Amino acid sequence: MILADLFSMILRLAELAFGAIVAGLNGDYLHAAQHADSWQLHRFIYAEVVAGVSIFFAVVGLFPFSGCFIHWPVDFIISVAWFVAFGLLVDWLSGNCGYVFDWDGLAFDGSASCAQWxxxxxxxxxxAICWLVSAMLGIYWVHRHTAPVGGSYSRRPWYRLRI
Structure with missing residues (x-):
């Protein structure tokens, strides 16, 4: 069980780091476009809110007493929110900087908006992938450690045979 706890902790740290990176890059763009109409920035505001919620729940999931495996529905909902933010941002880019995952020829010199996006x-x-894996790990853990409704549930190790 310690392996699942360790893997969950690594996932939470990755979720926290990825959320902070997206919040920082997206916040930089929102700051630069602060005089634009808020309706034109709706997808960036959504991505910033998802990043903030993601950071909050990743920090809460890092607490050792939080019981991070029983919160798999929250993990799944945040994963879906991240996939929606991903789709909105890909739709906004829409080929202006080339193919979305074409990383050739990008320069990180401070003025590379394509590289930033x-x-x-x-x-x-x-x-989104980390939150989805965290939700699947939570579903697996809850399935393995809960009793069925109306009955007792006891698992014997595979090596103990009933005679």
Missing amino acids: KATIGFSFLS
Whole structure:
């Protein structure tokens, strides 16, 4: 069981890091476009909110007493929210900087907006995958450690045979 706890902790740290990266890159763009109409920035505001919620729940999931495996529905909902943010950002890019996952020829010299957006899209996808894996791990853990309704549930190790 310690292996599942360790894997869950690694996933939470990755979720926290990816959410912070997306929040930072996206926040930089929102700051630069602060005088634009909020309806034109709706997808970026959505991605920023999802990143903030993701950071909050990743920090809460890092607490050792939080029982992080029973919160798999929250993990799944945040994963879906990240996939929606990923889709919105990919739709906004829409070929202006080339293919979304074409990373050739990108320069990171401070003025590379295409590189910034491709990094935001990539990290939002990675965050969605981490939240989905965390939800699947939670479903597996809850399935293995809960009793069925109306009956007792006891698991014997595979090596103990009933005679």
